[in-house]
Amino acid sequence: MKDNDLRLDGNAAGGLLNEIFPFEMTTAEATCRGCGTTRLFGEVMFYRHEMGAILRCVDCDMALIRITRIHGYYRLDLSGMSYLRIATGGHQHGTGHLQ
Ligand SMILES: [Zn+2]
Numbered sequence: 607m608k609d610n611d612l613r614l615d616g617n618a619a620g621g622l623l624n625e626i627f628p629f630e631m632t633t634a635e636a637t638c639r640g641c642g643t644t645r646l647f648g649e650v651m652f653y654r655h656e657m658g659a660i661l662r663c664v665d666c667d668m669a670l671i672r673i674t675r676i677h678g679y680y681r682l683d684l685s686g687m688s689y690l691r692i693a694t695g696g697h698q699h700g701t702g703h704l705q
Contacts, residue, residue: 619652622659622673626680635691636661640668642688 623631632648643665650670651662658673663686672683684690 614652614654619647619650619654619659619661622654623647626673626682629692631692633693636670636687637689637691638663638666638668638670639686639688641666644691 637644661671670686674681
């Protein structure tokens with residue numbers, strides 16, 4: 607593949623994600639539609655390319671989020687996730703239970 611397909615870790619995605627989502631995405635969790643695994647965005651594989659970025663499941667390589675920036679808009683394809691869980695703020699070291 608080409609050199610401009612730059613692979614970074616999920617924390618490196620934080621800057622771009624923070625342009626789009628008004629909460630801390632690296633501590634949000636996504637459940638992969640491909641394999642059912644739930645992971646923090648800080649753990650997923652993040653590929654930056656000139657039109658945007660792709661976040662991939664580390665277990666099955668499913669594209670969880672595809673971000674395309676075109677003509678002043680972000681277009682998000684979220685079809686690789688079955689759900690997204692975001693902390694409500696305050697304490698983020700919960701036990702996995704809803705509070
Ligand atoms: Zn997966």
